[in-house]
Amino acid sequence: MTRTLGGLGALALGLALLAAAMAVSLGVGSVRVGVPEVLEVVARRMHLGVWDVSLLDDQIVWQLRMPRVLGAAAVGAALALCGAVLQSLTRNDLADPYLLGISGGAAVGAVTVIVLGVSFAGLVGSAAVAAAGFVGALAALAAVLVLAAGRSGTLPPTRTILAGVAVGQVCAAYTSFLVIVSGDDQAARRVLSWTLGSVAGLRWESAVFLAVVALVATVGILGVADQLDAFAFGEAAARSLGVDVTRLRWTLLVGTALVTACLVAHAGLIGFVGLVVPHIVRLVTGPGHRLLLPMCAVVGAIVLVAADTIARSVVDGQEVPIGVVTGVVGAPFFAWLLRRGRNHA
Amino acid sequence: MREGVRLEVRGATWRAAGRDIVADIDLVCEPGTVTGLLGPNGSGKTTLINLLAGQARPASGGVWVGARDLHGLPSRERARLVGLVEQQASTTLDLTVREVVELGRIPHRRGRLSVLDQSPEDTAVVDDALRFADVLELADRSWQTLSGGERQRTQLARAVAQRPAVLLLDEPTNHLDLGHQLDFLTRVRGLGLTTVAALHDLELAAAYCDRVAVLDAGRLVAAGPVHEVLTSALIADVYGVEATVEPHPLHDRPHVRWNGPRQEVGA
Numbered sequence: 001m002t003r004t005l006g007g008l009g010a011l012a013l014g015l016a017l018l019a020a021a022m023a024v025s026l027g028v029g030s031v032r033v034g035v036p037e038v039l040e041v042v043a044r045r046m047h048l049g050v051w052d053v054s055l056l057d058d059q060i061v062w063q064l065r066m067p068r069v070l071g072a073a074a075v076g077a078a079l080a081l082c083g084a085v086l087q088s089l090t091r092n093d094l095a096d097p098y099l100l101g102i103s104g105g106a107a108v109g110a111v112t113v114i115v116l117g118v119s120f121a122g123l124v125g126s127a128a129v130a131a132a133g134f135v136g137a138l139a140a141l142a143a144v145l146v147l148a149a150g151r152s153g154t155l156p157p158t159r160t161i162l163a164g165v166a167v168g169q170v171c172a173a174y175t176s177f178l179v180i181v182s183g184d185d186q187a188a189r190r191v192l193s194w195t196l197g198s199v200a201g202l203r204w205e206s207a208v209f210l211a212v213v214a215l216v217a218t219v220g221i222l223g224v225a226d227q228l229d230a231f232a233f234g235e236a237a238a239r240s241l242g243v244d245v246t247r248l249r250w251t252l253l254v255g256t257a258l259v260t261a262c263l264v265a266h267a268g269l270i271g272f273v274g275l276v277v278p279h280i281v282r283l284v285t286g287p288g289h290r291l292l293l294p295m296c297a298v299v300g301a302i303v304l305v306a307a308d309t310i311a312r313s314v315v316d317g318q319e320v321p322i323g324v325v326t327g328v329v330g331a332p333f334f335a336w337l338l339r340r341g342r343n344h345a
Numbered sequence: 346m347r348e349g350v351r352l353e354v355r356g357a358t359w360r361a362a363g364r365d366i367v368a369d370i371d372l373v374c375e376p377g378t379v380t381g382l383l384g385p386n387g388s389g390k391t392t393l394i395n396l397l398a399g400q401a402r403p404a405s406g407g408v409w410v411g412a413r414d415l416h417g418l419p420s421r422e423r424a425r426l427v428g429l430v431e432q433q434a435s436t437t438l439d440l441t442v443r444e445v446v447e448l449g450r451i452p453h454r455r456g457r458l459s460v461l462d463q464s465p466e467d468t469a470v471v472d473d474a475l476r477f478a479d480v481l482e483l484a485d486r487s488w489q490t491l492s493g494g495e496r497q498r499t500q501l502a503r504a505v506a507q508r509p510a511v512l513l514l515d516e517p518t519n520h521l522d523l524g525h526q527l528d529f530l531t532r533v534r535g536l537g538l539t540t541v542a543a544l545h546d547l548e549l550a551a552a553y554c555d556r557v558a559v560l561d562a563g564r565l566v567a568a569g570p571v572h573e574v575l576t577s578a579l580i581a582d583v584y585g586v587e588a589t590v591e592p593h594p595l596h597d598r599p600h601v602r603w604n605g606p607r608q609e610v611g612a
Contacts, residue, residue, distance in 0.1 A: 091437070093437070226451050226454055227451070229448060229451065230448060230451050232436045232438050232440060232445070232448065233431075233434045233435065233436050233445075234434075234435075236395075236400055236429075236431065237429075237431065237434060237448075239398075239399070239400055239420070240398055240399075240400065240424060240428070240429040241424050241448060241449070241451045241452055241507070242420045242421035242422070242423060242424025242425070242451065242452035243420060244420045286439065286444070287438040287439065287444075288444065
């Protein structure tokens with residue numbers, strides 16, 4: 001009972017922190033807006049009372065920054081959630097949302113559009129890049145599943161991971177080739193920045209879409225939380241606890257891949273969040289998924305909102321790619337976890 | 346505790362890579378009895394346990410628990426009927442003993458969306474199971490810090506918390522010292538469930554099982570009460586070992602004393 005209350009308390013605290021991080025983030029940028037003004041703008045837009053806000057503040061906070069802050073929260077939440085699910089499902093601490101060749105496939109689609117678009121038409125819209133990234137990710141996923149699936153429809157985790165690596169390598173070779181051959185510096189620059197991820201260009205429609213994806217994923221995955229608990233002692237133990245292992249594995253691998261494809265299409269590749277956040281949260285909540293999964297979503301959202309805030313404020317007049325921020329912060333953290341684990345064992 | 350039910354295997358066969366691993370197994374285990382599954386390495390003991398546990402589906406034949414065809418049941422329902430303790434369970438997660446035992450409640454849970462931990466009923470069942478397996482005072486200890494005996498008792502508690510009618514054990518005492526072996530099997534007998542245990546140690550089988558079933562090269566070569574089946578002729582035949590089976594000086598169960606590898610005539 002105390003654990004239940006503790007868990008709900010931790011979750012409430014996390015949500016409060018997320019709200020605070022978003023409020024701060026909405027005020028940070030080339031034009032600073034104070035937190036009280038930010039709250040007034042948001043309250044007015046949510047029809048919570050009558051507020052006297054300046055048109056400029058409203059434009060900056062609600063039209064320019066809200067989509068990217070909301071988008072960052074959604075992407076962070078979904079990445080961490082997918083990472084946690086894949087780590088449990090494959091019993092592999094290194095699993096992350098890009099496991100199944102998603103990143104490589106999305107890159108093939110996006111890079112193709114960027115390079116061809118830049119050389120033929122001068123510029124391509126971000127919608128075309130997003131669509132191509134999504135299609136590429138699905139194609140890669142299909143290739144991985146075909147390679148990995150057994151004759152009787154099983155999906156052995158090790159073979160699935162190796163198939164993901166193989167497909168990823170082919171995709172990487174193709175994208176490198178395309179970028180080099182195009183000889184177009186502008187395209188190369190755009191590909192590089194896509195590869196490092198960004199939520200800067202997000203518009204309201206994309207942000208709402210991503211928020212819905214994150215919400216649906218969280219609720220859907222919570223429904224199978226205790227079945228993931230059953231994997232603690234491996235596949236046979238899960239089966240003896242009444243889990244239909246093959247069906248659950250297909251559902252969750254394909255489900256998380258679809259979610260990741262949506263994220264990648266809109267925000268590019270943002271590393272380390274899906275890998276590291278589940279490990280951090282597990283330290284606090286323990287391995288039980290009914291608390292771990294919602295906490296991962298909340299902490300993932302906080303981390304990416306914070307990373308985006310840093311990305312647009314650390315260098316004056318220029319954006320640092322968000323993937324650089326998560327990498328710089330995430331990698332040392334991961335190393336620390338590694339050493340901690342070694343002392344533990 | 347729950348009552349055991351009748352377990353029946355009819356003509357069960359399982360193949361891998363075109364070869365029969367176990368073939369035409371017919372076996373009946375009466376409610377509440379303990380059956381020892383014997384046989385040399387590779388004779389198909391684990392495979393048969395896996396068929397009984399619903400881990401694998403037989404190519405032909407089937408397994409009935411009471412009146413129900415085990416392999417026709419939804420997995421969740423099957424898990425409420427049959428519990429399994431594996432040879433050696435391992436995890437990299439940092440679970441407490443109580444959390445491990447709570448896993449046994451998974452097939453019984455309803456409100457699957459709930460962030461809340463356990464229902465009061467779950468808590469009571471888990472407490473009972475912890476007490477039964479004598480791990481209640483270890484409840485808050487980390488699984489990773491347990492000894493082999495404590496781990497196996499924890500897994501038994503997990504299976505008990507599952508409230509099955511049939512308990513399957515796959516060489517559960519392999520990694521235990523003598524004292525823990527006897528303690529473990531005494532607890533298993535105390536459950537009163539229909540139990541099938543794959544065992545290597547004939548002495549233990551003789552002491553703790555009501556009946557034994559003997560596998561050799563995937564075939565069931567003998568099944569029946571311990572003192573009828575466990576004879577020196579059978580041991581020579583199946584294990585290739587010269588052994589003397591005699592009444593134990595202190596109780597009425599047979600006592601197995603091995604003398605050495607069987608001397609092949611004309612070899």
